[in-house]
Amino acid sequence: MPTVEKAIQPVVEICQSEESWIIADQISSLEATVRKRDETIQSLNDNKIHASRSWRVLDACSRLLNWILPRGSQRRNVIRQFVRGVWNRWRWLIGKYQAGTTSFSAKAYAQWIAENEPSIEDLGQQRKLRLARSPRISLVVPVYNPPVVYLRAMLDSVLAQTCENWEICLADGASPAAEVAQVLEEYARRDARIRLALLPENRGIAGNSIAALELVSGDYIAFLDHDDTLAPFALFEVVRALNDEPELDFIYSDEDHLNENGNREHPHFKPDWSPDTLRSHNYICHLVVIRRDLLERVGGLREGFDGSQDHDLVLRATERASHIYHIPKILYHWRQHRASMSKGAGKNEAHQAGKKAVREHLARQAIAGSVIDGVSPHTYDVRRSLLRRPMVSIIIPTQDQVGILDRCLESIARSTYTNYEILLVENQSRCPKTFAYYRTLERRPEIRLIPWNDHSNYSKLNNFAVTQTRGEVLLLLNNNTQARNPDWLERMLEHAMQPEVGAVGAKLFYPDGDIQHGGIILGIGGVAGHAHRYFSGSSAGYLHRLVVTQNMSAITGACLMLRKEVFEEAGGFDERLAIVFNDVDLCMRIRRKGYWIVWTPFAMLTHYESRMRGMNDTLEKQCRFNEESQIFADTWHDALREGDPFYSPHLTLSSENFALRLQSQNKSAFPLKRPPAQQ
Secondary structure (H helix, E strand, O other): OHHHHHHHHHHHHHHHHHHHHHHHHHHHHHHHHHHHHHHHHHHHHHHHHOOOOHHHHHHHHHHHHHHOOOOOOOOHHHHHHHHHHHHHHHHHHHHHOOOOOOOOOOOHHHHHHHHOOHHHHHHHHHOOOOOOOOOOOEEEEOOOOOHHHHHHHHHHHOOOOOOEEEEEEEEOOOOHHHHHHHHHHHHHHOOEEEEEOOOOOOOHHHHHHHHHHHHOOOOOOEOOOOOOOOOHHHHHHHHHHHHHHHOOOEEEEEEEOOOOOOOOEEEOOOOOHHHHHHOOOOOOOOOOEEEEHHHOOOOOOOOOOOOOOOHHHHHHHHHHOOEEEEEEEEEEEEOOHHHHHOOOHHHHHHHHHHHHHHHHHHHHHOOEEEEEEOOOOOOEEEOOOOOOOHHHHHHHHEEHHHHHHHHHHHHHHHHOOOOEEEEEEEEEEOOHHHHHHHHHHHHHHOOOEEEEEOOOHHHHHHHHHHHHHOEEEEEOOOOEEEEEOHHHHHHHHHHOOOOOOOEEEEEOOOOOEEEEEEEEEEOOHHHHHEOOOOOOOOOOOOHHHHOOEEEEEEEEOOOEEHHHHHHHHHHHOOOHHHHHHHHHHHHHHHHOOEEEEEEEEEEEEEEEOOOOOOOOHHHHHHHHHHHHHHHHHHHHOOHHHHHHOOOOOOOOOOOOOOOOOOOOOOOOOOOOOOOEEEO
């Protein structure tokens, strides 16, 4: 039988070949027919369009315009530049109008609440739902003389929880108002889950909390102030997170404020776990839930930090937590009222206690440095010590524009850090003055001129320049920048030299003093955008984010510092991204390697943006921008879908001003989704 099959095989192959040829011929014939049909349809459509009144009007206007302003004429070019200038100015004014409007209006926030929080029906469904795991959550509440109406509101908010496996442990520090103890005892009689300790004296927030901790029996411990309230779904969201990821040992949520009228305002939409941000200020605050065994390992709450005892606890707990998780929902309502000063220490004492907490944190982490007062209250400038002073290779692409380059070089020369080299990547300059200027730089040994002959690819240029560097640290710098503070290099280098940090960015200003770059947010405009663009240079930004060192997803290549080994490990710039988003892509690959991206407000430069390559105002530039944007979007589709971990999914992606993201304004192609817990 195998002999027969072998004999007929050539015949089968010939038949198959003939059949394939016939099919291919049929396909070719059908393609020709379809092509002819498409051409006929297009011709009919063109004739219909050309016969329309709209076409005739537009054609007449075009002819009139070409007669008044002939193509290629100087008049036409002048008018075109004027129109572009007006359009760019209009875009700037719109940005200025939007900037700084992050104090959400009551109407907008009410709309956000209606769109994003559970309805009464949803809460009813939560109460009926039985999750696989239902660990007990112990709420620790220190009490001292709160207004009784607020105390009742706090207790009622706990009783209203849709998750039932909780207990509330209260310790009253001998409140002078007798009705406080009466209310507490009334509620304790009403529900066995309310456990009460009446102390003989007030021990302060920390001391009263420590007494309340002695009553807990739950596996997880949350902290609640005596006049604040929980959202009715707060503990349900915590338990649901623990069902999704049982290994979580530190959980925090978003929060807002209750004013004296009981109205909600000032929502605090937080980033996911950000260690450098936490050193700068206690962005975590409320609601915090900690696994009991973790709390015991770190020694629980400590006295001596009144007013910042929560910051001290959060620092110690996150140092040893294995899985930190942020629930991006408003689960806690922090009451603001005249009597709230009774919660603890005065503002200055609380600030000093916070500084002490951060200082002790640095000591525990073996981080050499100092902690000084930040720009805003309760913020801190953590200055890491430079244990070494490595050579920094500053890479500056340049093409003509001698005045701009000279201003940049002179600002570098005024820096207090001196161990650097400057690589000027000469990119096809033509002006004789440029080369005369280069000759004046020959007497400066720290400057080297490197020729480059491809002005169209920024990524290739920098990848090549890095191979010519001698330094341990790289600084990618635009020639249209100017340093504003002499210690800017040290303030970037102190972070770049940390082994866990991949790249460091600076605070960039427009020439008029407004903010140009406060870090990069993934997803703005569909791809990425600069945080706080057009905000006043004196603004603290959204929740202090313009005045504190923080973690970001990316930073601009206009001023980007990183160790050379990190650049090489990440693979350098993606040369498909010749002009745009190559810096964002590089930061994303650095983060994928496990490094942090840090933005510091203490390295400040003026950025004369777009003076080198101009706006995307030609068809060629627009096509290039769109093509490279698509490459970036395809490469990082999953990250764009999940959202920037350092920017809340409840903030807008249509502008850079941290406005609320309302469903009526939501134009993003990606749903609200958050990444898993972070370690």
